[in-house]
Each structure stands twice: as structure tokens, then as C-alpha cells.
Amino acid sequence: MNPVDQVVSSVGVNGLTAILVSLACVVLSWLALQNLKLDLFIRHPKSPQGKLLHLLLAIVLGRFVAAFIMDYWQYTQMLKYMF
DSSP states (O other): OOHHHHHHHHHHHHHHHHHHHHHHHHHHHHHHHTTSOGGGTSSOTTSHHHHHHHHHHHHHHHHHHHHHHHHHHHHHHHGGGTO
């Protein structure tokens, strides 16, 4: 296999992995936020605005968790160059 093809394939796999990890983290954040009592912070948590806030919180939290996981994975991949 050509080295350029290997790089292109590696970039593609990394991109797909990042997408899947991000989506999984958003879903996990959504599930975790189901136990959050939003009625303490907003008037009508069952309203469309309350559900939108819930979704946005899940996306933000999921993004941070996914970034942490992907950074951690990248750091572990760099360890092989230490030895």
C-alpha cells in the first residue's frame, strides 16, 4: 500500500472514530441529564424551550467528554514513540 494511501485511510478512520465517539458521548450525556431536575432552573421544563435547553446541555457536555476521550486516545498513541 502506498504511504499516501495509508495517510488518507488513517485520516478517514480517525474522522469516523471522532464522529462516532462524539455521537455516543452526546447520547450518554442526554441519558445522564434525564435525572437533572430542570424545574429548579426553568419554569416549564416540559416545554419546547426546556427540551431545547436539555438538548443543548447534552451537546455541550457530550462535546467536552468526547474531546477528553479523543485527546486521551491521541496521547496514548503517542506513547509508542517514547521507546
